[in-house]
Amino acid sequence: MSQHTTDTHAMMQPRYTGIPTFMRVALADNWDDVDIGLIGVPYDGGVTNRAGARHGPREIRNQSSLMRTMHHVTRINPYALARVADLGDVLFQRLLKHPEALDEIEAVFARVKSHGIIPIAAGGDHTISLPILRALAKDRPVAMVHIDAHTDTWDEFQGSKFSHGSPFRRATEEGLIDPTKVIQIGIRGAQNTTDGWDFSREKGMRVVFMEEFAEIGVDAVIAEARRVVGDAPVYLTFDVDGLDPIYTPGTGTPEIGGITTLEAQKLLRGLRGLNYIGADVVEVAPNYDTTGNTALVAATLMYEMLCLIAERLAATR
Template sequence: MIATDTSAQNLPRFCGVPTFMRAPLVTAHGEFDIGIAGVPFDGGVTARSGARYGPREIRNMSTMTRAIHHVTGFNPFAACRVGDVGDVPFTNLYDLEKAHDEIRQFLQPFFQNGKKMLMVGGDHSITYPIFQAMQPAEPLGMVHIDAHTDTWDTFAGSKFTHGSPFRRAVEAGLLDPRRTVQIGIRGAQNSDSGWRFSHESGMRVIFIEEFDRMGVEAVIAEARRVVGMGPTYLSIDVDGLDPVFAPGTGTPEIGGLTTRETLQLIRGLSGLDLRGADVVEVAPPYDPSGNTALLGATLLYEALCLLAESYQ
């Protein structure tokens, strides 16, 4: 296996053109095994916008990323070729459904060519067109870290906001609700329709209070039980963490996961059949410190390590 060209990682961190984790910018499918794509779109938000700036700031903060994992000793850049494929080139930012179609069209050739992909949002509405681009032969399982189930239906006349991607994915036969676990759910709602859809469709919903009672290791075991060894997707919304750790997000909810719990949880997914992953809802305008973007970059690296395992 040819490893990633990591020459840019030898530059001072403040030098060079920023790419995701200083991986090479790639344009041809033959140049990479795992691609990282920016999806700078927040036209599906129901509250505060700003996640459109997520990919840019995560690229910037990911210059802090080093190669070798301090817990596992694994170097994903040595295991396979990792490349930044750039951003989805939007031309229809003000038409939600057309913008989603542009996401699907941009990503679909990568999946068709057998690539594993990491997507950086952007709001959580982008995951539905990502699933469409993947065209899975069978419905995917999913580990979903979030404060919200994102299984609501229509909001302000649209069925495709960031509150509904997983309802749409189930309806389209792209996501298997019986192989879906949602972790960290919390916060009052004006309607219980999202919670009810998740429960009634068969999803395993772990509210934050149950997470606290179970502990991280038991939650990892439950997540692995639910998704099994079939094809699975990992979706990480940074509002799953407490806003003490991730203030730069559009829909913060008090009482969430800590950074240590989240990192432990993601690492516990090692060995699953992961076909793709995303990190979404980093909204840098609400966090001048840059810590939320640094968190996003760190979560991206952890997800990369999981996807790169299969190339060892």
Template sequence: MTSHQFHSPATPDLDAPRYAEIATFLRAPLATDLRDVDLGLVGIPYDGGLTNRSGARHGPREVRNQSSLTRKYHHVSRTNPFDLCRIADLGDVPMTRALSVEGAHDDISAFYDLVHAAKIIPLSVGGDHSVTYPIFRSIARERKIGMVHIDAHMDLWDEFQGSKFSHGSPFRRAIEDGLLDPKRVVQIGIRGAQNNKSGWQYAEDHGVTVIFIEEVNEIGVEKVLEKARAVVGEGEAYLSFDIDSVDPVFAPGTGTPEIGGITTIQAQALIRGLDGLNLIGADLVEISPPFDQTGGTSLVGASLLYEIACILSNGIAKRKCALNDLMQTAS
């Protein structure tokens, strides 16, 4: 008879059957504190900034469920992100003022202040896209950063229904607050009609690089990546991925679907092609399980979360190696 010892559910066994163990992002261990974590996976169960179909508040929980299907080794790079750095699920942002957009954003910023102080690279799952703005208030307050933004929408509105903090406004607010350098922002996959031209005009006036879906299809992913890397440069940058960038054929579970989007293969290629950028964080937002009858959208989200974790962990490992080399040279 095999003898068994107690195995803490806070440290899932990545080799266990995929239907077993407590569901965490990418089957990562649950953090008990913020020590000894390089890459922190965070859920933001908030969708009070939505302008249409609600439900993204349930995104983090369902992406954790679908994360049970993820595995360790990437089939292209043959690397395991868990071998490259210390990854942990930090749980969900504690919400104390969820019925107030500004209050909820303060809750989010307060949590990311702790994450930033602990020098953890955050990889977040929303939630609606308004959550990126309070993340920026924490991790970008010392200097302006660049951004690769993959989305169907520009999210550069000024206001909606009297609010300046909807999911259509985060990057306009971040630019106004000096958190985001518009000339180092590239938006990929933008499409869909608008009720006014203000977002497009704001991008033109402030030097935001916009790659509409028609250009993506015309020049291909490789050329898009060349353009994106040239815009962002070597400075610190952030990746924000809205699931509605993916065509609703593949990802119908979202609040503002737009036909004619990128495929899941293009999404994977875009993320992989950002490897090597100086990324200080990333998020995946707008997954809405109530509109995702088969769970397919959340599976797409979990799979893309893994892709993002791979490039972030590789960047962390390279920075650690460079720092060690520098310290050895100095000594």
């Protein structure tokens, strides 16, 4: 990665050739020449039911070979605007010790931040957003756009404070996110208690339940997200179970009645120009989807995020 623009030669080759990397970009051994880093976090130690998201990054890489360079709507070519590289995966030494594994994730993203890189992570379960925020938002609380079927603001599960149902409760408690600048979109599904919903509301998060999303439409939700976030530094997190499981069956906690892929793309494209500090796509569990479609959807969402962040970077230079 010595060039100031991303080498797109590999992207022009047949898409079944080469070593799989995110979007077929170069695998970076030197992080000094990278603006946007695509990074896998193969961890699902926080799942409460169906495991398998640890295999998400590998399959998302495979399916991202189907991505091309230029966006058909915005005509953005992110590789012409920023230096993009695959940073590999977070590697673990204490994978089975949950809090320590989260520390390891945090340490990698602290290194990413120290190089001035904006990360787009592929999970892994939604627990990974907490250590990423610990690294990226260490100095001040940030805003957040959160697309999901669940608020992920629940408390302890089976005696653990850390699970894929609790990252944004912990992030609020730790001062990593400003709850008054958080919007949660697509929330739905029955629960055994109201704890998570209540926490989000009481802390000032804007919760857009799926019924409201369907009633007011994507454009109104975009406007509301932009109002909530404003010009604050913002983290973008997308749990694929926010989509209807007809599009993403390969996930741990599917909920019917969700967002369509077309609505998701329109939603993300409506968030152009925000002050992004990072993003993630999480909860792809390929073992529940033999078609590979869930990972393809996630790869496409990552590409949409890449376009957003590259455009923002170019505009601020």
